Amino acid sequence: MPINHPRGAIVTLDGPAGAGKSTLAKKLAQRLNLLYLESGAFYRAVALEAHRRSGELLSSEWLTTFLADFELQVSPGSQGLKLAVNGRDITAAIREPAVSEGASLVATLRPVRQWVLARLRQLAAPGRVIAEGRDMGTRVFPEAEVKIFLEADLKVRARRRWLELQAQGKTIHLDTVYHDMALRDQRDRERREDPLQVPEGAYRLDNTGYDPEQVVEICITVIEPYL
Ligand code: DC
DSSP states (O other): OOOOOSSOOEEEEEOOTTSSHHHHHHHHHHHHTOEEEEHHHHHHHHHHHHHHHHOSOOOHHHHHHHHHTOOOEEEEETTEEEEEETTEEOTTGGGSHHHHHHHHHHTTSHHHHHHHHHHHHHHHTTOOEEEEESSIIIIIOTTOSEEEEEEOOHHHHHHHHHHHHHHTTOOOOHHHHHHHHHHHHHHHHHOSSSOOOOOTTOEEEEOTTSOHHHHHHHHHHHHGGGO
């Protein structure tokens, strides 16, 4: 049953890499007038900037010191959040495939997860958000009004990601994308800190056979009563 909250509703969208979460979240945010909170972007920003500063493999201790005075500037944009460091826009740089691996590694570390969690909760305080990631419904917003878990076959996810990269002019083998994705899936599901899990009470959707517009319509039907 929909519950009236003093703040606006929080919608969480979790699932493995390449399931189509960000495309879906962007469309839902536009159609339902919600703020799109892409949590993966925060892990990517930490990985990119930490690597830029140290240039080497990072320990939990090093990252704790780094995060203590790391100021990430966050502002809402039409396609999601815009991120900058000291006025330098990093919104595009964090999407590079090389950053995906680093993000998946730093995301296994507790101090990094706590840093991201605090920022996400602050941004979501007024409500009317769709928060997308791996642990939005389980850890960051366990009290969310609507929880969606989006899945698709690994082969289909790898192919979609490969097509996306092709469209951006990036040459990479489909096999490489498949294996990288399988590895990240395993790390996301098996890590000790907030692993990828289906949240209790989540609406589970396997979009393998659906076209993206159908998925948007299904989700709108699920979310709308709570807004
Ligand atoms: O969704 P993405 O590919 O941009 O995420 C990059 C990495 O960040 C991914 O390997 C897992 C991690 N991540 C996470 O651990 N928890 C989240 N809520 C979102 C992303």
